[in-house]
Amino acid sequence: MYDVIIIGAGPIGLACGIEAKKAGLEYVIIDKGCLVNSIYNYPLNMSFFSTSERLEIGGVPFISHANKPNRFEALEYYRRVALSWDLKLKLYEEVNSSVKEGDLFTIKTSKGTYQSRAIILATGFYDIPYMMNVPGEDLPKVKHYYDEPHPYFGQKIVVVGAANSAVDVALETYRKGAEVTMVIREDGIRDTVKYWVKPDIENRIKEESISSYFHSEIKAIREHEVDIETPEGVVTLENDFVLAMTGYKPNFSLMDSLGIAFQDDPMHTPVFNDQTQETNVENLYLAGVVCGGLKTNKWFIENSRVHADVIIADLSAKLK
Template identity: 40%
Template sequence: MAASSRTRCRARWCCGRGGRSADGVDPRRPEASLRAPRSKMSAGAARADADPLDLAIVGAGPCGLAAAVAAKERGLTHAVVDRGCITESLTHYPYYMTFFSTAERLEIGGVPFTIPEAKPTRQQALAYYRRVVGHHALNVRQYEEVTAIGRRAGGEFVLHTRIRAGREDRIRARAVVIATGGFGKPNRLDLEDGQAHDRVIHYYKEPYPFFDQDVIVVGGGNSAVEAALELYRNGVRVRMVHFLGVFDRGVKPWVRPDIDNRIASGEIPMHWGSRVSRLEPGTATIVRDESGAATGVPDHTDDATAQPHASGTATEVPCDWVLAMTGWRPDRTLLHGLGVHTDPHTGIPDHDRATMETNVPGVYIAGVIAAGFNANKIFIENGREHGDLIAAAVAGKG
């Protein structure tokens, strides 16, 4: 997802206005807002020996945090539990990424996102969401994984959790929100015997660790194209592999001529309709995939963009690392364990859009997980609205 100068996220986020925010924080000094926010609840208040919470939220991304703010504003007790840190997915984005949309489309909880630049960086977004947590004194339990969710006879939910030290705990709640986002599980490569995964990386942050290395970028979307271009311009020997015969339609139009020219000149070798089938020390085997090649053809079949492989031909190439920019999918394990139905064609959990409640009473969804297989349907700008719908529904059941 990185570009030659500043990477721009495909999500429709952010911009800004100069000056200080409403809570007096100078946006140019994000560290000033990170004063170790502490929950107003005691450490044991959400546990199994206490009264049940009104709402337990799984996932501390922007949409999960928005749900927590909405719950608190309606007087509902809550806890936000995440196996990682606050906005964990953002920490995996390229270090120098710049978001696309205006700042107000990123804002949650009525906390202004004020920055001097036109559009925020990854660092500014990370600082902003931590400021939201501190401003509202949200109950966020970081690095605590929800391993299972059960339900008692009276309808109360019990969340079984595990912290990094291995200690297990339980949280009781009247209702549950699953807001685990779209980065639950990577789409892994189909390598023989599931081998050499330590050389396969699903997050790309910056090119410098790969200097003077042979890197294969797998994928045909924006993240793959922009990573390949940035690697190429920073001393990396890079080639691309895509199972289709064309790039994804969503590749940014101002990036497309650059990658097309690099491929046509041979500066970035391209293997269309192919896949990485095997990794050995220092090498990789790329196989022409008949089914993938049949799915698409290059825009110009007579130009230099197609690697001249016969169908089924295996080619061994130098390889130190594989960047698998193959996308992610939501982790629906908790939803399925609760009995939530999911459309097999769209991947969308069965839910009421007016309340975000699923077919299981008391179980709600928020954010990207509600989009199913098409993660481009829901962004921060519309996913943040789910929290108000959920809080209103839970408060209404009183």
């Protein structure tokens, strides 16, 4: 029996665990992957947009060598946070179902059953990619996560997307010896792409160092080819890999199973009290990027760290 179960061991889930421990609540943090699983799945050479102090939680200093920390430094930092606070973690344990009866939640996972008086959902959005839903998407050559450029040296690759991830992948693989083609549904690179990177990718496209198809989509993928639907018709290209940087979405099926309601808007925004983070289900709270629904660029570590303080303050007052 716990006072609160925190689903998600990312930075915001860890922050919630720290606040719960400080408040003297019985808690546990459950995650279907490793510690800060989303950050682990970032590209190996990724650097954060923010400086390290804006990523700090639990009063543990985050010191980085450069102005903006990288993935390796973040993984080391959050491991240190978990050890410093001796957080109660259940990793590689997926939540399969949840039922609320009276004042108690019963959660069944891949490894056991837990009961609690409250739940904090801090699952982020990075674990479920948007699928293209085209023939051949299940081939091993198709990747929805990118790690590093070396495997693509000398290969013909298609990068799908026009946002930051797609642009970073296209530029990095091109500069490490890949033959890169971008397939983009829109009429250009998105305006939200980092301002210091956008001119770079646009110039590479303009000089045709990187090929591009705008207003276009992948139609089919085969072992050595891809079909691209373009305004001029279907184009077939020789191809070794497809890197589908199509974005990610929250675990809506888990939210549905918990009884969370959604606003009637295109972003599928969950219903919650923005003063307490409590959803329409009593004692069920949302923390972090999951609060934005499909608008996954609204909440970050930097601006949602405060959710932990708000939630635990509200929950502590109720449980006294």
